[in-house]
Amino acid sequence: AQSVTQPDIHITVSEGASLELRCNYSYGATPYLFWYVQSPGQGLQLLLKYFSGDTLVQGIKGFEAEFKRSQSSFNLRKPSVHWSDAAEYFCAVGPNTGFQKLVFGTGTRLLVSP
Amino acid sequence: EAQVTQNPRYLITVTGKKLTVTCSQNMNHEYMSWYRQDPGLGLRQIYYSMNVEVTDKGDVPEGYKVSRKEKRNFPLILESPSPNQTSLYFCASSFKWKVVGSEAFFGQGTRLTVV
Numbered sequence: 001a002q003s004v005t006q007p008d009i010h011i012t013v014s015e016g017a018s019l020e021l022r023c024n025y026s027y028g029a030t031p032y033l034f035w036y037v038q039s040p041g042q043g044l045q046l047l048l049k050y051f052s053g054d055t056l057v058q059g060i061k062g063f064e065a066e067f068k069r070s071q072s073s074f075n076l077r078k079p080s081v082h083w084s085d086a087a088e089y090f091c092a093v094g095p096n097t098g099f100q101k102l103v104f105g106t107g108t109r110l111l112v113s114p
Numbered sequence: 115e116a117q118v119t120q121n122p123r124y125l126i127t128v129t130g131k132k133l134t135v136t137c138s139q140n141m142n143h144e145y146m147s148w149y150r151q152d153p154g155l156g157l158r159q160i161y162y163s164m165n166v167e168v169t170d171k172g173d174v175p176e177g178y179k180v181s182r183k184e185k186r187n188f189p190l191i192l193e194s195p196s197p198n199q200t201s202l203y204f205c206a207s208s209f210k211w212k213v214v215g216s217e218a219f220f221g222q223g224t225r226l227t228v229v
Binding site: 004009034036042043044045046049090092101102104105106107 | 118147149154155156157158159162172204206217218219220221222223
């Protein structure tokens with residue numbers, strides 16, 4: 001069965017420090033991988049996506065993620081966190097063929113301390 | 115501006131009173147879907163539609179109905195809402211369900227409370 005695991009429910013990071021949010025997936029075929037961000041009271045915004053090619057993908061707002069097939073992981077990183085990055089982050093996996101059903105992880109809430 | 119628009123944003127209703135949450139997209143997307151978001155569970159798909167008049171159940175369809183009479187609209191209908199349907203609902207759309215790499219665009223969400 002398809003599943004996405006985000007093992008950290010909450011993470012607190014000091015402003016200016018680096019960030020890594022973990023995501024592991026279980027999928028029967030080559031997946032397409034996404035990271036979405038949800039700011040308080042807002043919808044989901046796509047940060048970045050991986051379909052093929054270079055396993056290190058760049059996204060908006062200075063975020064990047066690395067696809068590691070051997071570890072079934074797609075961790076999100078940012079070298080220096082800003083207070084405005086406080087939000088909930090969702091990792092999602094989708095099929096590389098067929099319809100666009102996304103399977104989401106349970107999310108990681110990022111808190112940024114001054 | 116490309117967007118997915120949901121209405122209402124907030125809704126409080128009573129058990130058993132039928133309601134409809136509307137969803138409209140202006141990107142000419144073929145694929146639309148509804149998700150519900152609950153704490154600790156992430157987003158789960160309720161229903162999806164691959165095109166006009168083509169809909170199917172997602173992972174948690176019980177208690178919900180949908181219709182797709184026009185390409186741009188995909189309303190979510192709760193015929194007899196119950197308190198366990200209190201949740202945050204998101205509509206999403208994407209371009210051509212068979213086109214790989216097509217990302218999903220999400221609406222702003224509808225927070226529904228059933229008392």
